[in-house]
Amino acid sequence: MDLKLRLWLPWTVMLVVGLATYGYYLYLDPESCGSFLGCRSSIVNADFPRIEEGNESTIPVNGERRIAVCLVGGARMFEITGRTLRKHLLDVYNNTDVFLHSPLDKDSHKFSHLRGGNLRAAKIFVPSVLPESRITNELITAWGSPHGMQGLLQYFNLVEGCYGMVKQYEVKHKFKYDWIIRTRVDGFWSSRLPEIGQLDPNYYYVAAGNDFHGLNDRFGMGSPHTSRAANMRLSLLPQMHKAGYRGLNSESAYKAQFQISGVAWKRIQIPFCIMTLRNEMYPPPPYGLLMLSMASEGPMSGTYCRPCDKEANATFSATIVDGCMRDWDWPGVEGNRVTVCDGRQPWAANWREIADNVYKRHLNSSEGIPNFQSRTVAECTREMQEFQSQWEIWDSPSPQSICQKSLSK
Numbered sequence: 001m002d003l004k005l006r007l008w009l010p011w012t013v014m015l016v017v018g019l020a021t022y023g024y025y026l027y028l029d030p031e032s033c034g035s036f037l038g039c040r041s042s043i044v045n046a047d048f049p050r051i052e053e054g055n056e057s058t059i060p061v062n063g064e065r066r067i068a069v070c071l072v073g074g075a076r077m078f079e080i081t082g083r084t085l086r087k088h089l090l091d092v093y094n095n096t097d098v099f100l101h102s103p104l105d106k107d108s109h110k111f112s113h114l115r116g117g118n119l120r121a122a123k124i125f126v127p128s129v130l131p132e133s134r135i136t137n138e139l140i141t142a143w144g145s146p147h148g149m150q151g152l153l154q155y156f157n158l159v160e161g162c163y164g165m166v167k168q169y170e171v172k173h174k175f176k177y178d179w180i181i182r183t184r185v186d187g188f189w190s191s192r193l194p195e196i197g198q199l200d201p202n203y204y205y206v207a208a209g210n211d212f213h214g215l216n217d218r219f220g221m222g223s224p225h226t227s228r229a230a231n232m233r234l235s236l237l238p239q240m241h242k243a244g245y246r247g248l249n250s251e252s253a254y255k256a257q258f259q260i261s262g263v264a265w266k267r268i269q270i271p272f273c274i275m276t277l278r279n280e281m282y283p284p285p286p287y288g289l290l291m292l293s294m295a296s297e298g299p300m301s302g303t304y305c306r307p308c309d310k311e312a313n314a315t316f317s318a319t320i321v322d323g324c325m326r327d328w329d330w331p332g333v334e335g336n337r338v339t340v341c342d343g344r345q346p347w348a349a350n351w352r353e354i355a356d357n358v359y360k361r362h363l364n365s366s367e368g369i370p371n372f373q374s375r376t377v378a379e380c381t382r383e384m385q386e387f388q389s390q391w392e393i394w395d396s397p398s399p400q401s402i403c404q405k406s407l408s409k
């Protein structure tokens with residue numbers, strides 16, 4: 001009896017002390033804030049409005065707001081998306097300045113299709129491996145990311161780099177943009193950007209749906225102040241790690257950026273989809289990915305899409321969309337406004353014909369999707385040179401080397 005008691009006592013004391021220490025680090029240590037509800041109250045609930053001191057918006061030039069558009073990513077789909085971006089995003093408002101940040105690859109030559117006005121700074125760069133650290137490995141999970149941890153870091157770098165180009169341009173020309181819009185070059189736009197005059201600069205606007213447990217990170221726009229929180233995708237990682245966030249995917253990392261920065265967001269429906277060559281299960285299983293037809297009528301808010309030869313009928317399409325997980329691949333609209341595509345197989349052999357129909361309708365043009373494969377290096381170089389001359393800042397390889405790269409398949 002005596003012996004048992006003597007053994008029991010120290011064990012209990014050790015257990016209590018152990019639990020108390022564990023609890024302290026779990027709930028009370030400021031380093032752990034953010035991962036547990038006990039600390040959450042110190043983090044602004046970003047779904048509620050929060051007015052910042054000094055909106056930082058400047059007096060617009062000529063009584064108009066100034067808008068910067070950051071285009072990021074590779075040009076793989078640019079023959080389909082390029083002119084739609086031009087019509088529905090870049091040419092909608094006066095005083096829209098265009099910035100391009102893209103890794104050099106065999107598709108870069110397709111950017112000549114972006115030709116037009118207001119081209120400010122282009123940076124097509126030779127990609128290099130980005131350093132991974134203990135912080136990135138604990139903070140970010142590459143689960144579900146098609147190109148793993150490097151793919152995510154490269155994407156973050158594209159976004160933050162483009163934002164940096166806008167900031168540099170502001171310093172050089174001594175003014176500030178009223179709105180900074182950021183989106184991907186593989187977006188197919190089916191209708192124009194929502195009316196900017198209706199938006200409140202105290203919020204950052206993200207595309208509705210496609211949340212994947214966080215916030216849709218395929219489009220965003222806001223004032224210089226809110227854009228900072230949205231676009232500093234690499235620089236904010238250490239702060240997020242310190243705040244206790246762990247195991248985030250791209251979308252939940254995006255959400256965490258707003259939370260730690262105390263910036264409020266709103267979701268709006270944006271009329272574009274991301275053109276992709278991926279095949280997806282049909283109908284999408286839980287934690288699957290929805291695939292839409294690029295011919296869909298409603299705003300697709302950055303959902304994946306393709307020229308579709310196997311569209312679901314209206315009833316079935318609506319059933320699939322309304323059954324999507326709201327916090328995952330739901331596209332942010334009612335099911336009867338978009339058309340689901342059976343994307344289990346690769347693109348149809350006649351994809352060009354299918355895509356041309358939609359393309360001509362949206363652009364109100366008789367000209368279809370260009371065929372860049374038929375362009376010689378000399379033709380490409382000539383068009384690329386003309387394109388280069390339209391930019392104020394061309395921090396990119398020579399037109400000739402970009403065109404030569406297109407042949408080295």
Ligand SMILES: *[C@@H]1O[C@H](CO)[C@@H](O)[C@H](O)[C@H]1NC(C)=O
Nearest residue numbers: 052053054055056200201202
């Ligand atoms: C910030 O913006 C809001 C709404 O646009 C406005 O009512 C408020 O006066 C602005 N605050 C400052 C300090 O400019």
Ligand SMILES: *[C@@H]1O[C@H](CO)[C@@H](O)[C@H](O)[C@H]1NC(C)=O
Nearest residue numbers: 062063064065092093094095
């Ligand atoms: C855009 O600029 C043109 C020419 O400078 C002007 O005529 C037009 O009224 C402007 N549009 C808007 C919406 O301010």
Ligand SMILES: *[C@@H]1O[C@H](CO)[C@@H](O)[C@H](O)[C@H]1NC(C)=O
Nearest residue numbers: 311312313314315316317319
């Ligand atoms: C729509 O498609 C579903 C699934 O393929 C099918 O069961 C249904 O009969 C179709 N409805 C109509 C009206 O064609």
Ligand SMILES: *[C@@H]1O[C@H](CO)[C@@H](O)[C@H](O)[C@H]1NC(C)=O
Nearest residue numbers: 360361362363364365366367
């Ligand atoms: C489409 O283009 C035609 C001819 O270029 C023009 O007459 C018509 O107004 C345009 N329609 C729209 C909706 O822009």
